[in-house]
Amino acid sequence: MHVLPLRPPSAALPQRILLVENSRSYTRMVAEAIEQKLGLPVTVAATLAEARDALESHDDWFLALTGLVLADGNRDAVVDFFLDRGLPTVVVSGVYDEDLRRRVLRRQIIDFVLKNAPGSLDYLLWLVQRLERNRRVSALVVDDSSSARAYAAALLELYGYTVVEAADGDAALAALEADSTIRLAVVDQEMPGMQGIELARRMRSVRTRDRLAVIGVSGNEDPGLVAHFLKNGANDFLRKPFSREEFFCRVSQNIDQLELIGSLQDLATRDFLTGLPNRRHFLEQSERMLAKLLAEGEAVTVAMLDIDHFKHINDTWGHDAGDQALRAIAAAVAGHARPQDLVARFGGEEFCMLVPGLARDDAHAYFEGLRHRIDTLQIMVNEEEVRVTVSIGITMATPQDNLSRLLCEADRCLYLAKAAGRDRVQPSWTPAASAA
Numbered sequence: 001m002h003v004l005p006l007r008p009p010s011a012a013l014p015q016r017i018l019l020v021e022n023s024r025s026y027t028r029m030v031a032e033a034i035e036q037k038l039g040l041p042v043t044v045a046a047t048l049a050e051a052r053d054a055l056e057s058h059d060d061w062f063l064a065l066t067g068l069v070l071a072d073g074n075r076d077a078v079v080d081f082f083l084d085r086g087l088p089t090v091v092v093s094g095v096y097d098e099d100l101r102r103r104v105l106r107r108q109i110i111d112f113v114l115k116n117a118p119g120s121l122d123y124l125l126w127l128v129q130r131l132e133r134n135r136r137v138s139a140l141v142v143d144d145s146s147s148a149r150a151y152a153a154a155l156l157e158l159y160g161y162t163v164v165e166a167a168d169g170d171a172a173l174a175a176l177e178a179d180s181t182i183r184l185a186v187v188d189q190e191m192p193g194m195q196g197i198e199l200a201r202r203m204r205s206v207r208t209r210d211r212l213a214v215i216g217v218s219g220n221e222d223p224g225l226v227a228h229f230l231k232n233g234a235n236d237f238l239r240k241p242f243s244r245e246e247f248f249c250r251v252s253q254n255i256d257q258l259e260l261i262g263s264l265q266d267l268a269t270r271d272f273l274t275g276l277p278n279r280r281h282f283l284e285q286s287e288r289m290l291a292k293l294l295a296e297g298e299a300v301t302v303a304m305l306d307i308d309h310f311k312h313i314n315d316t317w318g319h320d321a322g323d324q325a326l327r328a329i330a331a332a333v334a335g336h337a338r339p340q341d342l343v344a345r346f347g348g349e350e351f352c353m354l355v356p357g358l359a360r361d362d363a364h365a366y367f368e369g370l371r372h373r374i375d376t377l378q379i380m381v382n383e384e385e386v387r388v389t390v391s392i393g394i395t396m397a398t399p400q401d402n403l404s405r406l407l408c409e410a411d412r413c414l415y416l417a418k419a420a421g422r423d424r425v426q427p428s429w430t431p432a433a434s435a436a
Contacts, residue, residue, distance in 0.1 A: 013062070013135055013136075014059075014060040014061055014062040015040050015041060015060060015062050015132075016040070016041050016042075016043060016058055016060045016061050016062055017034060017040055017041065017042045017043070017061075017062060017063050017064070017065065017128065018042075018043050018045065018051060018054055018055065018061060018063070018064045018065070018066075018087070019031055019034075019042050019043070019044050019045070019064075019065045019066075020044075020045045020046070020047075020048075020050075020051050020064065020065070020066040020067060020070065020078075021044075021046070021065075021066070021067040021092065022046050022047075022067065022069060022070060022071065023067075023094075024046075026115065027044045027046075028044075029121070030042075030065070030092075030121065030124065031044055033121060033125055034125065034128060037125055038125065038128060038129055038132070040062070040128070040132065043058070046070070046071070047070055047071050047072045047073075048070055048072050048073045048077070048078065048081050049072055051064075051066075051081070052081075055085065055087075061087055062088070062131075062132065063087070063088050063089070063090065063128065063131060063132075064082050064087045064088065064089045064090070065089075065090050065092055065124070065128075066078055066082060066089060066090070066091060066092065067091075067092055067093065067094070067115075068091060068093055068100075068104075069094070075100070075104075079091070079104065079107055079109065083107060083108055083109075088110055088131065088158075088160065089108075089109055089110060090109070090110050090111045090112075090113060090124075090127065090128075091104050091109055091111070091112045091113065092113045092115045092124065093112065093113070093114060093115065094114075094115050094116055096114050096117075105244060105245070108158060110127075110131065110158060110159065111127060111245075111248070113127070130159075130252055130255075130256070131159065131160050132160075133255075133259070134159055134160035134161050134255070135160045135161075135162075136181070137161055137162070137181065137183045137184065137255065138161065138162040138163070138164055138179055138181040138182045138183065138184075139156045139161040139162070139163050139164070139182065139183070139184040139185070139186065139251075140163075140164045140165075140166060140172060140175055140176065140179075140182050140184065140185040140186070141153045141156065141163060141164070141165050141166070141185075141186050142165075142166045142167075142168070142169070142171075142172040142185065142186065142187045142188060142191070142196070142199065143167070143186075143188040143191070143217070144167050144168060144188070144190075144191045144192060145188070146167070148188065148240075149165050149167070152186050152217075152247075153165055155244060155247055155248070156184075156186075156251070159248060159251070159252075161184070162181070164179060164182060168191055168192070168193055168194065169191065169193060169194030169195075169198065169199040169202070170193070170194065172185070172187070172199060172203075173199070173202060173203070173206065176203060176206050176207060176212075177206060182207075182212065183211070183212060183213065183255065183258055184212070184213050184214075184215070184251065184254065184255060185200075185203060185212060185213070185214045185215070186215050186217055186238075186251075187199055187200055187203075187214060187215065187216055187217060187234070188217045188218065189216060189217065189218035189220060189225065189229070190218060190219070190220065196216055196217070196218065196229070197216070197228050197229055197232045197234075198232070200214050200216060200229060200232050200233040200234045201232040201233050203233060204232075204233035209233075209235070209261075210258070210261045210262070210265065211258075212258075213235045213236070213254035213255060213257065213258055214233055214234045214235055214236075215234065215235065215236045215237065215238060215250060215251065215254060216229035216230075216234040216236070216237045216238070217237070217238045217239075217240060217242075218237075218239065218240060219239065219240035219241070221239075225237075235254050235257070236250055236253075236254055238250055268280070268281075269281035271330075271344070271345040273323060273326055273327065273345075274326055274327055274330035274331075274345050275327075275330065275334075276330050276333070276334060276343060276344055276345045276351070277342075277343065277344040277345075278344060278345060279344060279345070279346050279347055279352075281344060282342065282343075282344030282346065282352055282354075283403070285342055286342055286354045286403055287403055289342060289354060289356075290354065290397065290401075290402075290403055290406075293356050293397075294397060294399055294401065297399075298356050298357055299356065299357060299358055299359060299363075299396065299397075300354065300355070300356050300396065300397040300401075300406075301353075301354070301355040301356075301358055301363040301366075301367075301394055301395070301396055301397075302352070302353070302354050302355075302394070302395055302397065302403075302406040302407060302409075302410045303352065303353040303354075303355065303367055303392055303393065303394040303395075303410055304346070304350065304351075304352055304392070304393045304407070304410040304411050304413070304414040305329075305333070305350065305351040305352070305353070305370075305390050305391070305392045305414075306349055306350050306351075306390060306391050306392075306414055306418070307325065307326075307329060307349035307350075307388060307389075307390055308388070308389045308390060308391055308418075308422040308423055309422075310322065310325070310348075310349040313325055313386060313388070317381045317382075317384075317386060318381075320381070321379075321381040321386055322349075324379055324381060324386075325379055325386065325388050326345075326349065328377050328379050328388070329351070329374055329377070329388065329390065330345060330351070332370070332373050332374050332377060333351055333353070333370065333374075335373075336369065336370045336373055337353070337355075338355075340356055340357065341353060341354065341355050341356070342354040342355075352407070352410075360396060360427070360429055360431075361431070363394060363396065363427075364394070364425060364427055364431050367392050367394055367425045368425050370392070371389075371390060371392055371423070371424070371425055374388065374389065374390050375387075375388075375389050375390075375423065389422060389423035390423070391414055391417035391418050391422045391423065391424060391426070392414065392417060392424070392425045392426065393409075393410045393411060393412065393413025393414030393415070393416065393417055393426050393427075393428075394410060394413060394425060394426070394427045394428065395409040395410045395413060395427070395428040396427075396428065396429065409428055410428075412428075413426045413427065413428050414426065
């Protein structure tokens with residue numbers, strides 16, 4: 001469906017975080033920050049015994065944040081406790097010890113964070129959020145060396161990514177075509193057949209920069225290699241051998257950039273209040289969609305919807321009630337739309353739809369179903385139920401039609417629906433039942 005969701009979809013993934021630390025003031029600060037800013041539930045424990053009880057009381061654990069100074073366990077025992085249970089773990093230490101940091105990071109620990117360093121809380125919040133989001137992202141590792149491929153894949157899996165592996169360029173392109181969740185590709189240069197730079201170039205013909213980050217990798221010391229990778233579509237470059245921390249930082253930075261681009265695109269194309277596509281997005285998408293559908297001989301219906309007596313809702317119950325009504329109707333429209341339909345908030349209390357593949361009677365029934373769905377909405381404002389209705393004008397495209405004429409005709413039909421008493425669907429043709 002060509003509909004932007006009202007809010008980011010939440011997959012059924014574990015969300016609970018275990019925070020193990022003997023400083024009550026620190027645990028309170030961290031737990032409150034995570035729960036308030038990230039919306040993730042946090043359980044606090046001061047000892048390994050309390051941590052064990054907590055782990056046994058829930059089964060939705062996502063991550064552990066742990067100190068290394070606990071009353072019932074030394075540093076190695078603390079690390080072993082979490083790794084033995086297969087729980088992704090971040091160590092948060094109050095003492096900087098380079099040897100300790102290196103020892104910890106040689107294990108399957110995600111990161112070592114110095115809790116008293118400036119900005120450490122902000123970094124910890126970013127890290128938790130990044131790890132939580134990574135679980136919905138797939139990464140592609142392309143390398144003909146099975147050991148190098150396995151190493152990069154293991155690091156990505158440690159950070160929560162779902163990993164797809166490919167031993168050559170052809171397999172990588174096939175994987176990219178097959179899996180729309182791949183947002184990151186780590187591509188080695190020195191491969192037989194198609195080398196990494198050529199693969200990066202061909203990847204760009206499949207996925208644009210706002211949908212895929214490509215990181216080139218090579219042990220070659222050629223100083224021109226970085227520029228060649230970047231000029232052929234790569235976003236970044238890593239020279240082998242790379243450290244685990246550098247790898248994580250590079251990968252995270254590139255995924256952050258993709259998400260930022262997505263957020264900016266949302267701001268440009270999505271209506272902030274309802275989450276539906278906005279007028280600009282609808283006009284851009286429907287122009288292309290209409291031309292394609294008409295060229296294929298497909299039936300196309302264009303509709304304009306307007307909330308009846310919307311000013312009365314605002315005047316009687318306030319603008320917050322009006323906003324609630326808009327969100328409720330937007331959700332009803334999005335829920336009624338099929339995957340192939342295009343919908344948008346057109347402005348104010350008006351919505352627009354482009355619906356392909358329905359004959360006249362079916363189109364009329366489709367919008368009658370939507371009208372009835374909205375008519376039965378129950379919107380509660382200060383414990384009082386507010387009922388809303390909509391008027392809908394619809395028209396069918398002819399083979400030589402254009403979007404401007406269709407919108408004008410649908411708007412004319414909407415005006416007729418209002419004039420005829422509102423809460424009705426007014427087609428530009430005579431419905432079969434009325435004709436009889």
